[in-house]
Amino acid sequence: MSSFEHPLLDDDAGPLVRPYTVSNGRTAPTAKLDLLSLVRSTGQLRPSQLEAEHAEALLLCREPISVAEVSAHLRLPAMVIKVLLSDLVDVGAIIAQAPDPAVDTTDQTVLEALLNGLQRRL
Amino acid sequence: MAYNGDSDHSPAQQSRMPTPIKLLVAGGFGVGKTTFVGSVSEIEPLSTEETITAASIGTDDLTGVGDKVTTTVALDFGRITLDPQHILYLFGTPGQDRFWFMWNELSDGAFGAVVLADTRRLEDCFPALDFFERRGTQFIVAVNEFDTGFHYEPEEVRAALDLKPNIPIVCCDARDPRSATLVLVTLTKHLMSAAASSVR
Ligand SMILES: Nc1nc2c(ncn2[C@@H]2O[C@H](COP(=O)(O)OP(=O)(O)OP(=O)(O)O)[C@@H](O)[C@H]2O)c(=O)[nH]1
């Protein structure tokens, strides 16, 4: 993922600026996170040991959850959530698993799990 | 909901993170993508704002920082927990054509796609069809039947869209969870047979 220094200078970035203060003004996450990266709490830190937004994010990570979902639940742009979650990775509070870039989209075992899971909902 | 502070996450457990399966829902403006994603999802329809750089247009030159175009798009997505090891994530592609360049990023690693079509404006799904054909992403076409639309037989739609005979075409009501889920079942069966026939 590329650097996000410049968007903040955009004219229309006005309303977006405030959330970035959450992550101390940093706009580039140290861990490489994708919308579909899954994150999960390691149990090594309690939410109460963290500041508000980090604590809220950590609470959502009790079960494996995607970066996209954390973003939607906390109503913060994905870019901000990536920085928050990457902080949590840095302090060992969560682990992250990036989607496999070489994922085999023809894997019959996975496709069968997909089919069965869908049919159970009918 | 108690905080599970003392579970120990051994490396063995870490390797048991679920596998995310990504499917896309594409189609023209206002065709029912958001509705479709919302009706199959087990969670309330969610949306996230993602910042996208145009530098990701099919090239690997990320050094041209000077003329990088950055834009923020709202993405809809839904989730279905298939089993403890598999989570389906369904992403609605942004309808506006000017965001076509982010489909590369979105479609990386996608297992397949549903292209939604509206019989009142069939041609609106051409960009999506072209895109998936070019990328080699497997897809099916689902005709979202609006009350005011004409009813076409699937074969008429196939002719109008110039689709290959092996690409399934189904009708659906994007507002109906069962109907939308059946579309995904058809897509999955298509993916399975495409995968089987690509094994030589
Ligand atoms: N009658 C009928 N209306 C539908 C159906 N699906 C969606 N709609 C309505 O059509 C409108 C557009 O649906 P959306 O789901 O927002 O379409 P979209 O593709 O997400 O639109 P954009 O994101 O703006 O491109 C909404 O008012 C829906 O309620 C359907 O199957 N039948």
Ligand SMILES: [Mg+2]
């Ligand atoms: Mg929409």
